[in-house]
Amino acid sequence: MYGNPSRESPDRRVRRTRRAVHQALVELILEKGYDAVTVTDLINRADVGRSTFYAHFTDKQDVLFGNLDELSDLLHLVPAAKPDKLFAFSLPMFEHLHEQRRLARALLGRRGGSAVMARAEQIMADVVRGELLAALPQGSRPPPSLDLVVTCAVGAFMALMRKWADGELAATPAEMDAAFRAVVTPGVEAVLAAHRGR
Amino acid sequence: MYGNPSRESPDRRVRRTRRAVHQALVELILEKGYDAVTVTDLINRADVGRSTFYAHFTDKQDVLFGNLDELSDLLHLVPAAKPDKLFAFSLPMFEHLHEQRRLARALLGRRGGSAVMARAEQIMADVVRGELLAALPQGSRPPPSLDLVVTCAVGAFMALMRKWADGELAATPAEMDAAFRAVVTPGVEAVLAAHRGR
DNA sequence: CTTGCTCCGAACAATCTGTTCAGTTCTAAA
DNA sequence: TTTAGAACTGAACAGATTGTTCGGAGCAAG
Numbered sequence: 001m002y003g004n005p006s007r008e009s010p011d012r013r014v015r016r017t018r019r020a021v022h023q024a025l026v027e028l029i030l031e032k033g034y035d036a037v038t039v040t041d042l043i044n045r046a047d048v049g050r051s052t053f054y055a056h057f058t059d060k061q062d063v064l065f066g067n068l069d070e071l072s073d074l075l076h077l078v079p080a081a082k083p084d085k086l087f088a089f090s091l092p093m094f095e096h097l098h099e100q101r102r103l104a105r106a107l108l109g110r111r112g113g114s115a116v117m118a119r120a121e122q123i124m125a126d127v128v129r130g131e132l133l134a135a136l137p138q139g140s141r142p143p144p145s146l147d148l149v150v151t152c153a154v155g156a157f158m159a160l161m162r163k164w165a166d167g168e169l170a171a172t173p174a175e176m177d178a179a180f181r182a183v184v185t186p187g188v189e190a191v192l193a194a195h196r197g198r
Numbered sequence: 199m200y201g202n203p204s205r206e207s208p209d210r211r212v213r214r215t216r217r218a219v220h221q222a223l224v225e226l227i228l229e230k231g232y233d234a235v236t237v238t239d240l241i242n243r244a245d246v247g248r249s250t251f252y253a254h255f256t257d258k259q260d261v262l263f264g265n266l267d268e269l270s271d272l273l274h275l276v277p278a279a280k281p282d283k284l285f286a287f288s289l290p291m292f293e294h295l296h297e298q299r300r301l302a303r304a305l306l307g308r309r310g311g312s313a314v315m316a317r318a319e320q321i322m323a324d325v326v327r328g329e330l331l332a333a334l335p336q337g338s339r340p341p342p343s344l345d346l347v348v349t350c351a352v353g354a355f356m357a358l359m360r361k362w363a364d365g366e367l368a369a370t371p372a373e374m375d376a377a378f379r380a381v382v383t384p385g386v387e388a389v390l391a392a393h394r395g396r
Numbered sequence: 397c398t399t400g401c402t403c404c405g406a407a408c409a410a411t412c413t414g415t416t417c418a419g420t421t422c423t424a425a426a
Numbered sequence: 427t428t429t430a431g432a433a434c435t436g437a438a439c440a441g442a443t444t445g446t447t448c449g450g451a452g453c454a455a456g
Contacts, residue, residue, distance in 0.1 A: 110316070114312045118308070145369075145373065145377050145380075147366075147367060148358065148367065148369060148373070149381055151354075151367065152357065152358060152377065152378060153381065154357060155353045156349075156350035156351070159349045159356070159357075160346065160349055160350060169345060169346065171343075175343065175346070176346065178343075179343050179346035179350065180350060182343075182347075183350040183382065183385035183386055183389065184350065184354075184381065184385055186384035186385040186388055187382055187383060187384040187385050188381055190384055191380055191381065
């Protein structure tokens with residue numbers, strides 16, 4: 001109701017309030033997990049009036065997705081994928097995640113709730129699907145199992161991201177990328193080749 | 199507090215109450231999604247007194263895990279995996295899921311909350327890890343990337359299960375199994391072979 | 397100084413949770 | 427069939443949480 005939800009709010013107070021709430025959510029997620037965080041927790045930690053909160057956000061989830069925007073660049077650094085190399089987004093993604101590990105741990109880990117992961121999965125599925133279609137001969141009908149293949153690849157990648165965010169995997173971005181590619185690429189390329197040569 | 203949580207309760211009333219609540223939860227999950235289901239909903243649908251509910255279950259989640267036991271056989275039909283064929287559990291799992299699709303949809307789909315999927319992932323990871331270790335030369339030190347490979351394979355499998363449970367994939371159990379195997383097996387075997395020949 | 401935002405904080409109804417208890421109904425075994 | 431006891435009922439309760447409302451206060455630009 002109050003502030004402009006776009007990039008730059010004209011009023012400094014609005015920016016201050018928004019930032020305080022966003023940061024409070026990240027802190028609280030890391031402490032108690034997303035589900036256990038209440039709006040009351042948020043406004044106490046952010047030191048913001050209750051009515052102020054509801055003037056800016058509709059929900060707890062609204063704050064979450066607001067934070068997600070700060071990671072959205074992360075998910076959109078995928079556009080110029082070279083058609084000759086599948087899953088080109090993999091390494092940059094893991095590197096970006098490593099730089100933003102605090103935020104990534106809060107939003108992508110188990111404690112972060114499933115909403116963010118669900119949205120990320122959606123975006124990734126679209127990207128991967130586009131990559132695979134581009135790797136097929138133009139105009140050829142895509143194989144009916146395309147969605148299954150996409151689901152496998154995205155599922156593997158998301159699982160790596162989540163476990164890494166939870167600190168269950170001690171690996172460098174390069175190692176994460178190498179493992180993902182080593183497991184998934186051969187099978188996917190075999191499927192593509194089989195479909196081409198038919 | 200009241201009944202015996204083991205298989206056969208001596209008192210018919212206990213069995214009736216438990217079954218009613220379990221079934222009510224499945225229905226309500228399919229209608230509103232797990233998160234939106236309240237204990238009040240449960241006791242209304244099951245036609246059970248409030249105090250009775252809390253005499254049998256501590257939580258909403260307690261009911262969920264009770265239902266999970268009915269699917270646990272499903273997750274444990276994996277023990278006698280042939281060492282020469284990786285991911286032998288895949289096809290039987292998809293078949294079992296297909297028979298129990300109502301329950302599977304409620305518990306494994308997006309509407310079912312993440313608790314069940316998390317537990318299933320844990321179990322599956324142990325199984326897959328065991329399979330891969332068995333496929334390596336005895337006594338050889340497992341590769342440091344083993345956990346990464348396991349995570350990829352399990353992640354792909356879980357993603358297939360979840361999307362199928364949500365009705366987003368129209369495929370037979372055989373097709374699901376074929377796709378999973380086609381995507382994941384080549385890469386996994388290549389990793390194993392590379393580690394053996396070193 | 398005045399106008400127009402934004403924020404505060406208290407109060408509010410509504411919902412949900414988990415517990416308690418006195419009283420009723422049913423079960424299983426004698 | 428009888429009976430002791432286990433299980434269920436229903437209502438009431440305190441405590442938490444949510445989302446809304448409203449009068450008043452702070453602050454910045456014109």
